[in-house]
Amino acid sequence: MSADRPRTRFAPSPTGFLHLGNVRTALFNFLAARHMGGEFVLRSEDTDAERSREEYLVAMLADLEWLGLTWSAGPDCDDGSGPYRQSLRAEAYARYFDKLEASAHTYPCFCSQAELAMARKAQLAAGKPPRYPGTCRDLGTAERAERAASGRPATQRFRVGDEDQVRFQDLVRGAQRFAVAEIGDFIIRRADGTPSFFFSNAVDDALMGITHVLRGEDHLSNTPRQILLLSALELPVPRYGHISLVVAGDGAPLSKRHGSTGLRELRSLGYLPLAICNHLARLGHAYDNPQFMSMDELVEGFSLEKLGRSPARHDMTQLRHWQKEALHQSDAEAFNDWLLGEASPVREELAAAVPAADAKAFAQLVRDNVEVAGDALHWATQLCATPMPVTSAAAEVLKNCDAALIDAAIKLVAAHPQDFKALAGAVREHTNLAGKSLFMPLRAALTGDTHGPEMVRVYAFLGAQRSRERLEQARQIAGSKK
């Protein structure tokens, strides 16, 4: 880790699965690092033992890897600046707690949570900001010793100095100024000895050589605390950039929603990593290029200057567009793997519905009619099931058509087993029907549906045997309306 090498990080708490908001933060940090030729690292902020779970960490790593956001160091790979999980960093924190203590930047606070809650309530009621009243701030050494001896649990608070204000240049919001008087002394170490977010987060960024911190806007007004802390510690302050939050389609905060805003859910629906990245990279960031981009192109076009300030809405219709593009871009092999491979969410169902020998041909046949993996199920039953399912629209078409058309087709299948154009041409000669009134009944008879892939390809896929069976099935209802 060289001194000036740009380094960004994504530092989630393993208390749940990733949602699109988290993922976008990770993506931006990844893109920023790669664009600057630097490194992107992962850090697990698992100081809250109650809520942190190993399985969530494992899931996050797996999901980020799946997305293609590779990291050069993280909980699973230390590069010497770790460990990259906070639950393993007590020693480092102790060192810096001591340093703060030595410089009188911190003091023990014996207030109980009930007392604090009451004080907060009173301040709020009086129309004042709910800040720590400073009860334990100026306790004498004797009093401290006495209380400590009585076994009262103590937290450590950071003594906010008498500076006038804290200024910093936000990477996305420009010059920021906060009055120090607005900031109350805050807890940096809990009674159980674990560090609080403000402390561990800031200290770790400094110790891990993080140069740029892209994080949610919700951290903006807390940033002065961390700057104060790092200054007191004489540690380097990273450059902060506060990105706008992502909200759900209905405007609700993402974190409170589930379903289509969870990465896991999208993944299990069959959305592709690059579709998600293309979508997210444009939420709160503007690209010159309106087209679908590869990860390298996303990296190349990324710029801190192009980060937006206003909240962005996650809209599924936009994601769907990128999904179509992603599917369109993938070659036959990649598509087959996506639909039929190990990772496919509908692998089992498709294997049950489509004969193994036909699987690849099937995948290629329906690729333009599939947006998420589940869509293939409809075509699987429609094209492979026996008897053929007939949609009501298709039944309608068949009832209204001339039964002679189907009869002709049945007779002619054997003569034109693979060539739909030839078959259709022959049927036309026998029936004098053409255009839609020729093709639509054939489509309905062969696929049981009124829309779908090109008939030339459908027919080749079905083969003469299946085609004949299906035509005979269709013959039962053909012309019944006359």
Place this chain on the structure above:
RNA sequence: GCUCCCUUCGUCUAGCGGUCCAGGACAUUGCCCUCUCAAGGCAGGAACACGGGUUCGAGUCCCGUAGGGAGCGCCA
């Protein structure tokens, strides 16, 4: 309550005082292509939250108002 942030078509956004009667993408509408769907091509509708300033000139700067969001936690 206090502090801070945000506000351009339905959605994502471009716009860094004149070249903007506001551009692009998605979505939408119509047409073309076509055996259907999709894709593709063409055309259309659709926005500067509001009110004051500053300026010869404001989407762009300033101040208010309204609306939305965040923070003020022994949560991160």
